[in-house]
Amino acid sequence: MRDVAIIGAGMTKFGKFLDRSMKDLTREAVDGALGSAGIDKSKLEAAVVGNAAAGLITGQECIRGQVVLREMGIGGIPIINTENACASSSTAFHMAWLYVASGMYDVALAVGLEKLYHEDKRRSFAAIGAAVDVEWAAQMQAAMAAAKGNGERGEQPAPAEGAGEKRSMFMDFYAAFARQHMQRYGTTKEQFGRIAVKNHYHGSLNPHAQYREVYTLEDVLNSPLVAEPLTRLMCSPIGDGAAAAILCSAEKAKQFTTKPVHVLASCVGSGSDHAPGEPGITERISQQAYKQAGVGPEELSVIELHDASAPAELVLYEELGLCGPGEGGRLIDARATYFDGPVPVNTSGGLISKGHPIGATGVAQIYEVFTQLRGEAGDRQVANPRVGLTENGGGMVKGEAAALAVHIFSV
Amino acid sequence: MRDVAIIGAGMTKFGKFLDRSMKDLTREAVDGALGSAGIDKSKLEAAVVGNAAAGLITGQECIRGQVVLREMGIGGIPIINTENACASSSTAFHMAWLYVASGMYDVALAVGLEKLYHEDKRRSFAAIGAAVDVEWAAQMQAAMAAAKGNGERGEQPAPAEGAGEKRSMFMDFYAAFARQHMQRYGTTKEQFGRIAVKNHYHGSLNPHAQYREVYTLEDVLNSPLVAEPLTRLMCSPIGDGAAAAILCSAEKAKQFTTKPVHVLASCVGSGSDHAPGEPGITERISQQAYKQAGVGPEELSVIELHDASAPAELVLYEELGLCGPGEGGRLIDARATYFDGPVPVNTSGGLISKGHPIGATGVAQIYEVFTQLRGEAGDRQVANPRVGLTENGGGMVKGEAAALAVHIFSV
Numbered sequence: 001m002r003d004v005a006i007i008g009a010g011m012t013k014f015g016k017f018l019d020r021s022m023k024d025l026t027r028e029a030v031d032g033a034l035g036s037a038g039i040d041k042s043k044l045e046a047a048v049v050g051n052a053a054a055g056l057i058t059g060q061e062c063i064r065g066q067v068v069l070r071e072m073g074i075g076g077i078p079i080i081n082t083e084n085a086c087a088s089s090s091t092a093f094h095m096a097w098l099y100v101a102s103g104m105y106d107v108a109l110a111v112g113l114e115k116l117y118h119e120d121k122r123r124s125f126a127a128i129g130a131a132v133d134v135e136w137a138a139q140m141q142a143a144m145a146a147a148k149g150n151g152e153r154g155e156q157p158a159p160a161e162g163a164g165e166k167r168s169m170f171m172d173f174y175a176a177f178a179r180q181h182m183q184r185y186g187t188t189k190e191q192f193g194r195i196a197v198k199n200h201y202h203g204s205l206n207p208h209a210q211y212r213e214v215y216t217l218e219d220v221l222n223s224p225l226v227a228e229p230l231t232r233l234m235c236s237p238i239g240d241g242a243a244a245a246i247l248c249s250a251e252k253a254k255q256f257t258t259k260p261v262h263v264l265a266s267c268v269g270s271g272s273d274h275a276p277g278e279p280g281i282t283e284r285i286s287q288q289a290y291k292q293a294g295v296g297p298e299e300l301s302v303i304e305l306h307d308a309s310a311p312a313e314l315v316l317y318e319e320l321g322l323c324g325p326g327e328g329g330r331l332i333d334a335r336a337t338y339f340d341g342p343v344p345v346n347t348s349g350g351l352i353s354k355g356h357p358i359g360a361t362g363v364a365q366i367y368e369v370f371t372q373l374r375g376e377a378g379d380r381q382v383a384n385p386r387v388g389l390t391e392n393g394g395g396m397v398k399g400e401a402a403a404l405a406v407h408i409f410s411v
Numbered sequence: 412m413r414d415v416a417i418i419g420a421g422m423t424k425f426g427k428f429l430d431r432s433m434k435d436l437t438r439e440a441v442d443g444a445l446g447s448a449g450i451d452k453s454k455l456e457a458a459v460v461g462n463a464a465a466g467l468i469t470g471q472e473c474i475r476g477q478v479v480l481r482e483m484g485i486g487g488i489p490i491i492n493t494e495n496a497c498a499s500s501s502t503a504f505h506m507a508w509l510y511v512a513s514g515m516y517d518v519a520l521a522v523g524l525e526k527l528y529h530e531d532k533r534r535s536f537a538a539i540g541a542a543v544d545v546e547w548a549a550q551m552q553a554a555m556a557a558a559k560g561n562g563e564r565g566e567q568p569a570p571a572e573g574a575g576e577k578r579s580m581f582m583d584f585y586a587a588f589a590r591q592h593m594q595r596y597g598t599t600k601e602q603f604g605r606i607a608v609k610n611h612y613h614g615s616l617n618p619h620a621q622y623r624e625v626y627t628l629e630d631v632l633n634s635p636l637v638a639e640p641l642t643r644l645m646c647s648p649i650g651d652g653a654a655a656a657i658l659c660s661a662e663k664a665k666q667f668t669t670k671p672v673h674v675l676a677s678c679v680g681s682g683s684d685h686a687p688g689e690p691g692i693t694e695r696i697s698q699q700a701y702k703q704a705g706v707g708p709e710e711l712s713v714i715e716l717h718d719a720s721a722p723a724e725l726v727l728y729e730e731l732g733l734c735g736p737g738e739g740g741r742l743i744d745a746r747a748t749y750f751d752g753p754v755p756v757n758t759s760g761g762l763i764s765k766g767h768p769i770g771a772t773g774v775a776q777i778y779e780v781f782t783q784l785r786g787e788a789g790d791r792q793v794a795n796p797r798v799g800l801t802e803n804g805g806g807m808v809k810g811e812a813a814a815l816a817v818h819i820f821s822v
Contacts, residue, residue: 001513021546052473055466061541062463062496063806066681066813070544076683076695079814080502083492085473091491095506102412102513130472133481135432270477272487284487395474402477403490 001101003250005260006409008037009367011243014210014355016117020240022054026068026113029242029360033109037246037256044246045105046078048096050089050112051359052394053127057115068113083359085131086306087394088112089243090268090362090405096247097266106252112364113242114357124238128358129169131395131402137169170308171235173396175227178311182229185326187314189229193220194332195310196234196352202339203349205380208364210239210355234310239355243363245370261373264293264387265408271400282319285406286391290321293387293408297321300343301385302372304365306393307350317345320391344382347372358394362405365390373411386411412512414661416671417820419448420778422654425621425766427528431651433465437479437524440653440771444520448657448667455657456516457489459507461500461523462770463805464538468526479524494770496542497717498805499523500654501679501773501816507658508677517663523775524653525768535649539769540580542806542813548580581719582646584807586638589722593640596737598725600640604631605743606721607645607763613750614760616791619775621650621766645721650766654774656781672784675704675798676819682811692815693730697802701732704798704819708732711754712796713783715776717804718761728756731802755793758783769805773816776801784822797821 010032012025034041049065060067065079078099084091089112096110116124129137181187197217203209215223215233223233253260267289271281279287290296297320305320307313314328322343323331331337337345348354348368351361369388371377388409395402421443423436445452460476471478476490489510495502500523507521527535540548592598608628614620626634626644634644664671680696690698701707708731716731718724725739733754734742742748748756759765759779762772780799782788799820806813 001515023546055541056472059537059541059545061467061538062494063542063544063808063813064494066806066808067544067546070682070808070813073684075681075808077681078505078679079495079681080506080679081494083473083475083494084490094489095491095509098506098509098513098515102509102515104412104509104513126470127472130466130470131474133474133478134470135434135478268489268491270486270488270490271481273484395477397474397477397481397486402474402481 002103004097004100004247004263005250005253006245006263006370007248007253007257007260008033008246009244009370010036011208011364011367012241013208014239014241014357017240018117018119022058022060022064022113022115023068023071025240025242026111027072029244030072030109030111033244033246039256041074043107044074044077044109045107046096046099047074047109047111048080048082048092050082050092050362051114052083052085052088053114053116053130053358056127056130057118057123065111084403085395086358087362087392087403087405088359090390090392090407091403093245093363093366093407094266094268094405097263100247100249106249108247109244110247110363111242111244112360112362114359115240116238116357117240132169133397170396171226171230174309174311175230177315178229181311181315185329187329189221190217191329191332192229192234192310192314193217195313196220198332198338199307199346199350199352200233202347202380203353206349206354209349209353210237211353230309234352236308236351236356239357241355241357241360243360243367245363245366259374261370262410263407264295264410265289265406267292268403268405270403271397280319281401281404282316282391285404286320289406289408295387295408299387300389302347302369302382302388303343303345304348304368305345305391307346307352308356310352313346313350316391339380339382347377347380347382362392365392366407369409373409413514415508415511415658415674416661416664417656417674417781418659418664418668418671419444419657420655420781421447422619422775422778423652424619425650425652425768428651429528429530433469433475433524433526434479434482436651436653437522438483440655441483441520441522444655444657450667452485454518455485455488455520456518457507457510458485458520458522459491459493459503461493461503461773462525463494463496463499464525464527464541464769467538467541468529468534476522495814496806497769498773498803498814498816499770501801501803501818502814504656504774504777504818505677505679505816508674511658511660517660519658520655521658521774522653522655523771523773525770526651527649527768528651543580544808581807582637582641585720585722586641588726589640592722592726596740598740600632601628602740602743603640603645603721603725604628606724607631609743609749610718610757610761610763611644613758613791614764617760617765620760620764621648622764641720645763647719647762647767650768652766652768652771654771654778656774656777670785672781673821674818675706675821676700676817678703679814679816681814682808691730692812693727693802696815696817697731700817700819706798706819710798711800713758713780713793713799714756715759715779716756716802718757718763719767721763724757724761727802750791750793758788758791758793773803776803777818780820784820
């Protein structure tokens, strides 16, 4: 495999954009990436486009990548549409990396895009709910309704208000997971709250973030309860947006930039049956990535991880090896994961504050690490960054992420 | 890039299977491929799953591959979902090929699957209609309705009965295309009819075909008109089904089989703006494939191509270089493309007779060429096959296929 570098990246602000189309969002992100790379679109030799839910939200069930890219004059080249729920565009990045690393193409575009907001909010909920085995979910709901002795079989529960107007069954899962961690390690609701405080603070420093308010721990703990111990400000919101990155063989990258960001590892995996105590998907894939990159977690300067909820971030500290098992709470208590701390995590604001347009999230995480490693992150710039990692999970099957991607980068 | 071989392939019969789930269809196809390769599923190192329309038909908008494969105990490995409309699974095959050709993995699974039949037939039409730019299609329909001075803006026309109970806007496109060819080259409706007769005959010899009746030219020409000159028996039907192939590095393939089928070329591209007279997408991608494989069209022993309608097959004879421009009619008049002729095309029955569960079609074409090249095609076996080609188109943007994949194989 050849050495691959990112030579440009772009993204839209994340937010609620009922009046902007997928084409419009994509154009802004891709133009941003091309501008950042200083190349014309005619240099692109392949494109991989990640999106999760446009079929349900916009009716564009097929050829989403072709529709959005032809609109801006990109065609002829291979355009591959990939989907892996919330990990759709880290998967797209992985395939674009494979195109370049294999030697097949020199310059490839990876795009992540999503429109989750819809005037009929039930469509947004349905889109997020489609990231599990829907047959299984319908059976679960029917069984729960039957057990309660009320409601018809298969009845859909009314969506409760959660973070940023949503609550999916994922939040119930995260809440249960958080309670387990509290019981096992004495982790506290306050510690989860501190992660949310940090990410909202980081988001306030990021012009692309959907939410830019600063909150106190009290604000977070007193925001509406989603499912104990999760409050609304600990949960990622629904969002619209797009992000793009341009990958290039390291050899050719020298023609375009003096600041390439090298891809040291690109690993994707899926959930599996494993005994309790055996490594879960995150440990497994991140270990692969550390091995591929030849770096350990102690060498990371900047980390973007999948904080769909604050407890997820805390547990990921441990699963990614940023601290030992059960030590996640202490890491945030020490403010170690602030952008100016020793282990900066989610300097973009993360999913909680930057937002989570699911198909756009993976490449947006990569955008942040790219920007940090190039020293272009402005008010939230990490000092002397050298190595960055992104971790992006997608969907759920049998209680584990259906897909997970870990990438490691360096200057 | 390394030499890659197919070591096993499997598929379901195509048809109307309202009572069979995607999981059920996938299991049959993947078990068939594993059995054909003589390997256990634990040998699989990656999987790429192509599907086009399950979001609209089954509600499983996300992580389709993970849902169907975990059900049969396949997990842990990278599972990538790809979509490229009717070319979804040839694209999946291409990405699986890339995994193995690049040296990243030794054994990869490619799956194509689709359920198009739904009790509410409007859903099936919507799924097929989503393979164009849906924003553009809505504008076209509104403009047409406004021009007629009747109907409301954006009104959906009622679906007419077409081939196998469907008619999509694709058939109107194919009909217009056919009329152009007739005008330009004197091609006749009878010649299109003869292609349908051939493919139905081939389908009658294929146990996996959705339709197995033999028809005369009269039957074809007298079947209900879809759009002049297309009659119903010249059009591909709606269908359900799945197909799977197992790719392996040629080096390692020797451990598993004495009959590997080598992948000589794997090319995917998208439509582009080009002047009239300049090569279209099929010429462009097939020329790339011929170059990659180091073979010319005159060396092909067996060809599976995207006969979504009979005129498409005739035009593809010319675009793939099986004959000169305008000579497609003469090729079928001479019965050259029958399985026992000099240029066997669509020996499986093609999309017209074998059926066209859109996301399954690409790998099903590869299944046919694999089966022919191994000499295992029974009553429809081509004599002394050496080199095979598959051509699979998907969706439409600005009057050209949105995606197109050409693969070339050899024993």
